[in-house]
Amino acid sequence: MKLDDAAAHLEALGNPTRLKIYRTLIRAGAAGLPVGRLQDKLKIAPSTLSHHIKALVVVGLVTQIRDATTLVCHANYAVMQGLVDFLVAECCADAEGKDSKTAA
Template sequence: MKIETAARQLDSLGNPTRLQIFRLLVRAGEAGMPVGALQARMGMAGSTLSHHLKRLIEAGLVTQERAATTLVCRASYSEMWTLIGFLQDECCADEGCASPAPDAGAKV
């Protein structure tokens, strides 16, 4: 992963609203979530949601697919895991991590 790509994705997730949208889509799983359902869950105007989705799509973290008359959004798990791997590999590349990675079940 290029550092520019990671920076763009982190910038996109740095907005609290976009982070919340992304979390909802990750929780929705592979089935994704229709835009209408996402709008209802977020309680925001369609134009505002479209703006935030556009940023997540441009960063490669979300995909959209039309299924008949419904627009379905999905988290891009491959991009998410690539970003997580980049952070894990690159943040400790020079000195090594000062502390061990948390347990898989631990809340950070």
């Protein structure tokens, strides 16, 4: 994942309402949730919910599929895994070993 993409994903998740939406979709699993059920669960006004879902869709964290008249939202697990992998890819890469001594 590129740095700019990771920053865009983190920026989208940096809003408390969008983070609640995303966590709810993660908990819903592969089946996702219809927008109406998402609204009922989170008690968010329809226009506000739509605005926040759009921000998550734009950066690829959420996908939407229309099933007849119902719009179902799904967390994009591949993008989420890519973001997590990006964040931990270089974990402790610059950490000094236990035997290293620093100059005083």
